[in-house]
Amino acid sequence: xxxLTVSLDPASSVPLYEQIYQHIKxxxxxxxxxxxxxxxxxxxxxxxxxxxxxxxxxAYSQLVSEGYIEAVPCRGYFVCELxxxxxxxxxxxxxxxxxxxxxxxxxxxxxxxxxxxxxxPYGAWRKLSKNILMADNKKIFQLGDPQGxxxxxxxxxxxxxxxxxxxxxxxxxxxxxxxxxxxxxxCSMLGTGQKIAMESPTYRKAYDLLGNLSNEIRxxxxxxAGMRIDSLEASGADIAYVMPSHQFPLGIVxxxxxxxxxxxxxxxxxxxxxxxxxxxxxxxxxxKPIPALQGFDxxxxxxxxxxxxxxxxxxxxxxxxxxxxxxxxxxxxxxRLISSxxxxxxxxxxxxxxDDGYYERHLNKMRAIYKSRHDVLLEEMRxxxxxxxxxxxxxxxxxxxxxxxxxxEQEAIARAAKEGVRVYGLSRYYIGMDDRxxxxxxxxxxxxxxxxxxxAEIRAAAGCLRRAWx
Amino acid sequence: xxxLTVSLDPASSVPLYEQIYQHIKxxxxxxxxxxxxxxxxxxxxxxxxxxxxxxxxxAYSQLVSEGYIEAVPCRGYFVCELxxxxxxxxxxxxxxxxxxxxxxxxxxxxxxxxxxxxxxPYGAWRKLSKNILMADNKKIFQLGDPQGxxxxxxxxxxxxxxxxxxxxxxxxxxxxxxxxxxxxxxCSMLGTGQKIAMESPTYRKAYDLLGNLSNEIRxxxxxxAGMRIDSLEASGADIAYVMPSHQFPLGIVxxxxxxxxxxxxxxxxxxxxxxxxxxxxxxxxxxKPIPALQGFDxxxxxxxxxxxxxxxxxxxxxxxxxxxxxxxxxxxxxxRLISSxxxxxxxxxxxxxxDDGYYERHLNKMRAIYKSRHDVLLEEMRxxxxxxxxxxxxxxxxxxxxxxxxxxEQEAIARAAKEGVRVYGLSRYYIGMDDRxxxxxxxxxxxxxxxxxxxAEIRAAAGCLRRAWx
DNA sequence: GGGTATTTGTCCGTATGTATG
DNA sequence: TCATACATACGGACAAATACC
Numbered sequence: 006x007x008x009l010t011v012s013l014d015p016a017s018s019v020p021l022y023e024q025i026y027q028h029i030k031x032x033x034x035x036x037x038x039x040x041x042x043x044x045x046x047x048x049x050x051x052x053x054x055x056x057x058x059x060x061x062x063x064a065y066s067q068l069v070s071e072g073y074i075e076a077v078p079c080r081g082y083f084v085c086e087l088x089x090x091x092x093x094x095x096x097x098x099x100x101x102x103x104x105x106x107x108x109x110x111x112x113x114x115x116x117x118x119x120x121x122x123x124x125x126p127y128g129a130w131r132k133l134s135k136n137i138l139m140a141d142n143k144k145i146f147q148l149g150d151p152q153g154x155x156x157x158x159x160x161x162x163x164x165x166x167x168x169x170x171x172x173x174x175x176x177x178x179x180x181x182x183x184x185x186x187x188x189x190x191x192c193s194m195l196g197t198g199q200k201i202a203m204e205s206p207t208y209r210k211a212y213d214l215l216g217n218l219s220n221e222i223r224x225x226x227x228x229x230a231g232m233r234i235d236s237l238e239a240s241g242a243d244i245a246y247v248m249p250s251h252q253f254p255l256g257i258v259x260x261x262x263x264x265x266x267x268x269x270x271x272x273x274x275x276x277x278x279x280x281x282x283x284x285x286x287x288x289x290x291x292x293k294p295i296p297a298l299q300g301f302d303x304x305x306x307x308x309x310x311x312x313x314x315x316x317x318x319x320x321x322x323x324x325x326x327x328x329x330x331x332x333x334x335x336x337x338x339x340x341r342l343i344s345s346x347x348x349x350x351x352x353x354x355x356x357x358x359x360d361d362g363y364y365e366r367h368l369n370k371m372r373a374i375y376k377s378r379h380d381v382l383l384e385e386m387r388x389x390x391x392x393x394x395x396x397x398x399x400x401x402x403x404x405x406x407x408x409x410x411x412x413x414e415q416e417a418i419a420r421a422a423k424e425g426v427r428v429y430g431l432s433r434y435y436i437g438m439d440d441r442x443x444x445x446x447x448x449x450x451x452x453x454x455x456x457x458x459x460x461a462e463i464r465a466a467a468g469c470l471r472r473a474w475x
Numbered sequence: 476x477x478x479l480t481v482s483l484d485p486a487s488s489v490p491l492y493e494q495i496y497q498h499i500k501x502x503x504x505x506x507x508x509x510x511x512x513x514x515x516x517x518x519x520x521x522x523x524x525x526x527x528x529x530x531x532x533x534a535y536s537q538l539v540s541e542g543y544i545e546a547v548p549c550r551g552y553f554v555c556e557l558x559x560x561x562x563x564x565x566x567x568x569x570x571x572x573x574x575x576x577x578x579x580x581x582x583x584x585x586x587x588x589x590x591x592x593x594x595x596p597y598g599a600w601r602k603l604s605k606n607i608l609m610a611d612n613k614k615i616f617q618l619g620d621p622q623g624x625x626x627x628x629x630x631x632x633x634x635x636x637x638x639x640x641x642x643x644x645x646x647x648x649x650x651x652x653x654x655x656x657x658x659x660x661x662c663s664m665l666g667t668g669q670k671i672a673m674e675s676p677t678y679r680k681a682y683d684l685l686g687n688l689s690n691e692i693r694x695x696x697x698x699x700a701g702m703r704i705d706s707l708e709a710s711g712a713d714i715a716y717v718m719p720s721h722q723f724p725l726g727i728v729x730x731x732x733x734x735x736x737x738x739x740x741x742x743x744x745x746x747x748x749x750x751x752x753x754x755x756x757x758x759x760x761x762x763k764p765i766p767a768l769q770g771f772d773x774x775x776x777x778x779x780x781x782x783x784x785x786x787x788x789x790x791x792x793x794x795x796x797x798x799x800x801x802x803x804x805x806x807x808x809x810x811r812l813i814s815s816x817x818x819x820x821x822x823x824x825x826x827x828x829x830d831d832g833y834y835e836r837h838l839n840k841m842r843a844i845y846k847s848r849h850d851v852l853l854e855e856m857r858x859x860x861x862x863x864x865x866x867x868x869x870x871x872x873x874x875x876x877x878x879x880x881x882x883x884e885q886e887a888i889a890r891a892a893k894e895g896v897r898v899y900g901l902s903r904y905y906i907g908m909d910d911r912x913x914x915x916x917x918x919x920x921x922x923x924x925x926x927x928x929x930x931a932e933i934r935a936a937a938g939c940l941r942r943a944w945x
Numbered sequence: 946g947g948g949t950a951t952t953t954g955t956c957c958g959t960a961t962g963t964a965t966g
Numbered sequence: 967t968c969a970t971a972c973a974t975a976c977g978g979a980c981a982a983a984t985a986c987c
Contacts, residue, residue, distance in 0.1 A: 015609060015610050016606070016609075016610050020969080020970060020971085022970080046956070046957060046958080047957080047958070048956075048957080048958095049956095056971080056972090057971055057972040057973075058973090059970090059971060059972060059973085060970085060971060060972080062958085063970085063971085065958090076958065076959090077957090077958080078957075078958050078977095078978070078979080079956080079957050079977090079979040079980080080956095080957065080979070080980090081956090081957065082958085120617075122616050125616060127608075128972085128973095131605075131609070134608055135601075135605065138600070138601045139601070145790060146592050146595060146788035146789065146790045146791070147590075147592065147788075147789055147790055148588075148784075148789035149790060163563070164563075167561075167563050168561045168563075182652045182656075182792075182816035182817070183813070183814050183815075183816060185812065185813040185814050186652075186656065186813060186816050189659060189663060190659070193659060193662075193663075193687065193688055196689065197667045197689050210812060213812050214812045214813070217663070217808075217809045217812065219666065289559050290559065291558075292558065293558055293559070294558075294559055314618075318616035318617075319616070319617055319618035320615060320616045320617055320619060320818060320819045320820075321616070321818065322652075322814070322815065322816055322817065339687045342655065342680060342683050342684045342687065343653070343655040343684070344653050344655050344792065345792065346653060346656050346792055346816045347652070347792065348790060348791065348792050348821055349790045351818055351821075362563075365561055365562075365563055366541055369541035369542050369543070369560050369561060370540050370541050372559060372560070373539075373541060376542070490974060490975085491974080492974080492975085516952070517953080517954075517955095518952080518953080519952095526976090527975055527976040527977065528976080528977070528978095529974090529975060529976060529977075530974085530975060530976080532954085532955085533974085533975085535954095546954065546955090547953090547954080547983095548954045548981090548983080549952080549953045549954060549955095549981080549982045549983040549984075550952095550953065550954080550983065550984085551953065551954080552953095552954085947987100948986100949986085949987080950984100950985085950987095951983105951984080951985075951986090952982100952983085952984070952985085953981100953982080953983075953984090954980105954981095954982090954983100955979100955980085955981090955982105956979085956980080956981105957977100957978080957979075957980095958976105958977100958978090958979105959975100959976080959978105960974105960975085960976075961973105961974085961975080961976095962972105962973085962974080962975100963972085963973080963974100964970105964971085964972080964973100965969100965970085965972105966968100966969090966970090
């Protein structure tokens with residue numbers, strides 16, 4: 006495809022198809038597109054420009070009718086000869102001062118927090134939003150339930166039951182604006198000074214958050230099955246923060262045996278609870294999905310926390326807690342003091358998104374996309390097997406590379422950066438100051454998140470990384 | 476060919492390709508089509524179903540994109556493994572029983588937290604919402620600034636400067652999902668165990684919230700000018716929670732002299748801060764609006780908190796803090812850990828609402844409406860001057876009636892209820908257990924909020940109240 | 946066993962119906 | 967009513983795999 010980097014302005018008064026038409030006409034007149042050149046198909050152009058095919062059609066038809074291009078059925082559109090065409094001088098219009106896009110230092114960015122938004126069902130989202138704003142106006146602008154819209158809680162309960170094996174009544178579910186807020190809410194319910202066990206490395210934000218809220222964080226050792234129970238027991242903690250489905254950042258999936266031990270630990274004291282952060286559970290590529298810890302819990306010790314930020318879009322600030330019965334009284338006393346932090350419109354929107362099957366489709370679609378990228382990345386990384394080891398590749402949207410040739414994390418990052426590829430170090434996720442933790446893994450491992458890197462980009466980036474690291 | 480005896484309905488509103496897609500998906504989920512099975516070619520299927528090949532194509536590509544089947548060029552479509560796919564049960568989803576809306580026992584409800592939504596500019600809101608969802612899709616679904624969209628903070632800064640005399644740079648403003656959340660955030664920033672001075676009566680929710688967050692609440696005496704400085708000084712508190720523009724529920728407007736004393740108090744120690752809840756400041760009916768306390772603050776001790784919940788609609792969960800410089804460092808360390816709790820769509824929506832002048836128009840409209848109701852209510856209440864005294868009538872959207880004839884709050888409420896009118900007692904807003912506070916005012920005063928009662932209703936309700944209380 | 950006809954996924958331009966303002 | 971834009975549906979052209987003579 007040629008230089009069809011049209012910058013369309015949907016808000017402009019000049020129609021979309023006109024903008025496209027003008028741009029291509031100029032390209033042809035200036036010689037950027039020469040005789041015989043095949044233009045992108047209407048489908049391609051529409052997909053690339055994020056407009057309807059008809060819009061691309063209209064632009065092309067206008068060019069056809071003016072003799073700039075020719076339509077060959079089943080083959081494509083081709084640029085005509087300009088002979089005899091009246092081409093008014095392309096007055097050298099001064100380009101407006103180009104908005105400086107923040108300089109992209111990196112060609113490829115393997116951010117572990119990336120999310121692909123190209124496949125987001127914008128149309129469905131708009132439609133749902135519109136429908137909600139059209140009907141029931143009065144109601145949705147009145148204050149809603151602090152716990153969240155009942156309809157949404159029902160939808161979440163159904164989803165969690167079917168997809169995650171979580172047993173939850175809508176009455177146990179608390180909807181809130183993001184995991185961060187829900188953790189804050191939880192802490193304000195449980196009171197300060199809790200002794201919370203966390204793994205290292207772990208989800209840094211949760212650590213900073215929980216730690217800042219006057220809790221005592223006890224770092225617990227982990228092995229290949231996740232948090233070690235003996236170390237947990239020894240830590241004296243009452244609350245264990247874990248990610249059994251897919252530990253971040255190591256990607257460990259806690260096996261069933263360890264899960265049972267963890268639940269046994271919790272059942273030993275009235276004060277003990279498990280915070281199950283079901284981060285990234287939606288995406289796994291091997292074997293059957295393991296139901297959430299919460300589904301095995303018989304003694305009401307698991308506080309389940311899930312979010313739509315990763316599975317729908319980061320800006321969707323909707324997360325949910327599933328509280329065990331024994332915490333519901335506490336929630337009613339303290340938690341309900343805080344009015345719902347999610348607008349009713351958004352809540353009903355997501356309820357509709359779930360109920361109408363859009364979420365199912367979107368999840369499966371994203372899983373397919375991420376799996377392709379996952380497979381491509383693993384295939385490309387196979388070339389590195391001599392110098393590094395791959396781990397965390399069974400689930401989630403990132404993998405870990407641990408260098409066996411002594412290359413440090415910083416060096417790997419720096420060398421990749423020189424080739425235009427951004428990778429991330431593992432060490433930033435280690436918590437606590439314990440120097441014994443400075444293992445080789447910590448200082449020789451990088452993270453590659455592939456959620457927002459397309460397959461072709463992955464292949465290209467892999468080439469860069471080969472140059473960088475060999 | 477398997478059991479693909481689809482019965483297509485060309486007249487249905489659901490598209491042909493969708494019908495085919497749904498049917499095959501169910502067939503795969505139920506096991507009727509198992510892993511590896513080859514599906515009929517698009518031509519065969521199209522011929523069999525008497526539809527175009529493109530239609531069959533579209534059905535198949537959707538199944539491919541969601542990972543149900545795989546396309547092998549020149550060979551056919553094959554069913555994939557279902558592992559990891561989210562397949563909601565095909566069984567008819569048991570709808571959770573909808574919660575019964577509580578029956579309306581009252582003909583007229585003078586709720587102090589009422590808001591009139593009849594004049595809400597639904598059209599403008601929809602239009603803004605649509606425009607935001609149309610343009611810039613990719614951007615607004617990415618994670619935004621934890622502090623809030625810069626555009627919105629600018630809009631708020633402008634508004635606060637012009638309307639409230641608040642001096643704030645956008646950098647000092649923190650946007651969050653409701654006052655409750657912002658108070659929670661503030662507490663988590665300041666740390667637990669703060670000694671906070673509050674008035675009695677006060678905004679109950681703030682008391683419960685601050686009290687539950689392991690703070691020590693010191694109850695401070697008040698006079699007709701609001702919080703008494705000597706009592707505040709004696710309380711030993713470091714933080715004073717006040718509502719200078721319009722104290723809830725008493726409706727006291729703090730005069731300038733007292734404001735200065737309050738600021739002087741705060742300036743005496745590095746640890747002291749004032750939380751200025753500018754609740755209801757938008758609505759006042761007599762005299763010039765007094766600028767916010769924050770505008771007089773020269774020593775950076777005022778934490779200003781405002782909201783759109785009251786002035787736009789209760790379900791609009793958007794509030795904002797204006798932090799003094801000395802707290803910004805603390806915010807950057809701790810507060811920014813929590814991602815924005817308001818969706819970017821909503822933030823940009825409100826920014827547009829402010830920038831395009833809708834907010835100004837809406838405020839003026841509502842002020843006019845509320846003032847009419849206020850005047851009507853006062854006029855009607857003149858008939859009660861023998862038995863009760865009116866107060867708090869200079870601002871806000873409620874007034875207080877204190878009975879001089881010995882009638883207790885409970886009795887007044889009960890007698891009004893018998894006539895179908897709901898009024899509210901003042902005593903619920905008194906905090907602390909101090910029996911000396913059980914003054915006559917406390918136990919003989921009712922609140923009448925008129926925001927959500929139309930003029931005609933006010934007149935009618937006044938008649939009922941006359942019958943009830945005479 | 947090698948050439949040819951057929952089948953297949955894929956891509957193409959096109960036409961029509963339908964919301965929206 | 968008209969312009970714009972999108973969703974749906976149609977049938978032909980092509981290259982590669984496959985089946986058949």
